[in-house]
Amino acid sequence: MTPCIELRNVGKYYDSVTALSDLSLTIDQGEIVGLLGHNGAGKTTTIKLILGVIAPSRGDITVLGHSPRARQTNNLRMQWGYLPESVSFYEQLTGREVLEYFARLKRIGRARCEELLAQFALSQAADRRVKTYSKGMRQRLGLAQAMLSSPRLLLLDEPTVGLDPIATRDFFTTLDQLRQQGTTIVLSSHVLPGIEQHVDRVAILGSGTLHAWGSLPELRRDAALPLKIRARGNWPEGVPASLLQNHGITAWEQIDNHLLISVPLERKLEVLRLLLADEHIEDVEVQSPSLEALYTHYNTPQESRDV
Numbered sequence: 001m002t003p004c005i006e007l008r009n010v011g012k013y014y015d016s017v018t019a020l021s022d023l024s025l026t027i028d029q030g031e032i033v034g035l036l037g038h039n040g041a042g043k044t045t046t047i048k049l050i051l052g053v054i055a056p057s058r059g060d061i062t063v064l065g066h067s068p069r070a071r072q073t074n075n076l077r078m079q080w081g082y083l084p085e086s087v088s089f090y091e092q093l094t095g096r097e098v099l100e101y102f103a104r105l106k107r108i109g110r111a112r113c114e115e116l117l118a119q120f121a122l123s124q125a126a127d128r129r130v131k132t133y134s135k136g137m138r139q140r141l142g143l144a145q146a147m148l149s150s151p152r153l154l155l156l157d158e159p160t161v162g163l164d165p166i167a168t169r170d171f172f173t174t175l176d177q178l179r180q181q182g183t184t185i186v187l188s189s190h191v192l193p194g195i196e197q198h199v200d201r202v203a204i205l206g207s208g209t210l211h212a213w214g215s216l217p218e219l220r221r222d223a224a225l226p227l228k229i230r231a232r233g234n235w236p237e238g239v240p241a242s243l244l245q246n247h248g249i250t251a252w253e254q255i256d257n258h259l260l261i262s263v264p265l266e267r268k269l270e271v272l273r274l275l276l277a278d279e280h281i282e283d284v285e286v287q288s289p290s291l292e293a294l295y296t297h298y299n300t301p302q303e304s305r306d307v
């Protein structure tokens with residue numbers, strides 16, 4: 001597959017501040033990539049470097065085969081969508097006027113604006129001034145602006161900030177649809193819930209350094225965090241030692257008629273077989289390490305990791 005974005009050993013320094021150091025990523029066309037990290041991790045810097053708004057201090061960046069700062073990229077950039085971290089608009093303009101203003105800059109017709117106003121539930125408020133919009137409405141207007149050109153590449157900096165749960169869900173549904181149409185999407189976030197099912201790969205950044213890069217199954221394998229198995233059973237005299245202890249499984253606790261077991265990934269099937277062979281078991285649930293657990297793991301210094 002042709003890469004859409006390539007960063008090779010990219011660093012960005014501001015005097016004594018290292019915003020990003022030695023970042024290498026290859027992002028394929030049509031994938032959704034999450035840039036995750038705390039405040040100051042380097043997410044916005046990465047997005048600005050990909051956009052060509054700032055130049056790297058070292059390393060190389062190519063977007064669709066060109067340097068994002070090369071002159072021939074100007075036309076290509078018209079087909080990219082970008083949502084900055086803090087969206088601000090001309091407060092005196094209406095939502096429709098704002099969108100039409102950006103549409104004119106990108107030589108896009110009004111029909112597309114109407115389509116996006118409807119898609120982001122702003123049609124009814126389209127003739128109200130932006131200064132009367134709630135935070136969520138501004139964010140939705142920003143997203144509509146980013147999607148004006150039906151972009152092949154969409155860069156979104158903290159897109160779900162200010163969105164309520166329904167708007168967040170709708171937003172991710174839109175991203176899934178765009179991915180199906182071949183759009184490459186890079187989104188930065190420090191809000192993890194909700195992202196997991198929608199990203200193909202994540203880059204976990206901390207203090208300008210890449211801590212982890214891969215799909216969630218890859219990161220789960222690499223992190224080797226234990227699985228949680230939750231079983232419900234009806235043992236008349238408590239959980240018998242023969243069920244787990246006698247098999248060397250010690251990380252478990254019983255709360256009423258629930259068993260909470262922590263096992264290494266490679267023992268999953270063995271433990272499931274043991275549980276399913278027990279006549280008192282009524283239900284079994286397996287929980288893979290969540291994105292939150294992986295994020296915490298990779299943001300913990302290696303020497304302090306408890307695995």
Ligand SMILES: Nc1ncnc2c1ncn2[C@@H]1O[C@H](COP(=O)(O)OP(=O)(O)OP(=O)(O)O)[C@@H](O)[C@H]1O
Nearest residue numbers: 014017018019037038039040041042043044045046
């Ligand atoms: N123009 C600049 N001058 C000096 N330092 C900068 C500049 N831009 C970014 N930095 C520093 O680079 C580091 C990374 O910043 P960046 O904005 O990329 O982080 P971020 O992950 O997007 O954080 P946040 O979630 O808070 O937006 C921070 O320490 C920031 O202070």
